[in-house]
Amino acid sequence: MTAAVDTGQTTTIHGDRVSLLRVLGPAHVWALGVGIVLVGEFTGWNFSADKGGALAALIVCWIVGLLYTSVAMIDSEVTSTVAAAGGQYAQAKHIVGPLMAFNVALFLVFAYTMLEVSDAILLGDTIVAKAGAEGLTHNSFIAATIVVLAWLNYRGVLMTLNVNFVITAIAYISIVILFFSVSPWTQGAVLKLNELVTPGNALPYGWIGVIAAFQFGIWYYLGIEGTTQAAEEVRSPARSLPYGTMAGMITLLIAAAMTWYVCASLMPWEYLGITYYPLWDAGKLTGSPLLEELLFVATLLAALASANGCINDAARAWFSLGRDRYLPSWFSAVHPRYRTPYRSILFLLPIALAFAFIADLNQAITFSILSGVLQYTFMSINIMMFRRKWPLGTIRRGYTHPFHPLPAIVLFCLCMVTFFAIFLGFGSQLIAMTVFYFLISLWFHFYRYKFVRRGDQFSMPWPKPQGY
């Protein structure tokens, strides 16, 4: 067995110090962020129409877009300064403290693993729906997706994200092609928004439905913050991470608006709210076999890109926990040849497979959203503490986000609204998950933390924080 010893940013294997490879550029950061998220346009966002109607889905698309713009701004500042694998985990470790970092890493692992599960279920269901063969189940497709992508991640980050860039770009272009194919500037020929979204059905549940729709509105953009996981593998974190993240966010805002407009103009909200394939259905409803096939393939590619990015991010968060000895340091091993956190990749593989077989799409999405919102709540407080402990000018920041503290306040308020939205559908689950995080935090604080070196956790070359 390979002996792995943690030594800060590197891992020692058979006496050689190896670290993750710095081979990525802004395009890879974009591919990681947008690749994880774009699947949300192909499925998931539309459940917000079920919760509150078609207009509610549009309102939350904008408002949640504001939430994620805040996330991207805040994240770009902190991550361009704390450039380490683990992303928000490394931020929490340097700014709030070890227990928070442990929790944030778990939020990340849960959010990405459950998102990967959702992607695999979507891919399996889409193939089964397309095949239309009786007795065909999605299980083999789910297993093949998760195993093959884990293998790809095992073999190297550059190849993984090159693949992600290509398939994400194809999936994105398919949305643009669909949008321009249906003459978006003309109503009545193909698109019939005025007849499908009427004053009588725009908000079928009133404003409570709009709030409830926040739960799945998150799915338009969930995971864009995953760009930070590449911090230790990009050639220039201070430049690549803000560029990649902001470009990704702009890309997604455009995709979300186009997706809503086309889908809401092609199908009644009751159907839009329950279909697993809104864009593929939109392709079918245009009457063009070419668009139908294109959107079918794009749905598969989006699911693949997302699952691929999620395996990458969840493994790096888990790896970081091992490297700091928050979990056994066995997980901190870097593959001597491929330079990937291979043990973390392999460890999370059966967990993803297990949940892919026991949860359905709706539930897996909710698990992911719950962990995501807990993480965003942390981020809104984290940036306030970051600015207080190291005011502007005391350390070198790769990027400084404007209008502070407004984005943090907006983010915090929108997180509270989203918690309420989750309560309206999955309140018991939210309580159960929070109780889990509470208990595991007690375990960490009173038991596991004794194995952690104290001063070594703070690896940034910063001055002492103010107030300490």
Added chain:
Amino acid sequence: MARYIPPEQNKAGQILDIAVVVVAIFVALWLPLKLGFAGAAKSIDPLDAKTWDALGQNPTMASIWEKLGYTPETAHDIIQNRFHYIIDWPTLIIMAIVLIAYFVFLFRASDKEYREVINEKFDDK
């Protein structure tokens, strides 16, 4: 401040710790599914007359449903399957208390640990 030297953990202890985390993950995620906690309260408000008109669908909507392969009878359970948003105040209060208590504990305990980190890191210099 004296440098803290953590104890070495033996292999059995490491395996036990991994098992604790894995079991906790499965309990947290799987138990709500098993107990049927997951899922929002949706129920069908049945209609006697199953026509597009009675289902609130105008001719454009009806034509799309038909293009998707639905009849008023088969679309009825989709269209009439509605959420019934009721604010269950005791559950909401419990949820708020659990969330607030969790975050308060998290920040307070983190701060205690963080002070040790900072003291050791910067007192070394």
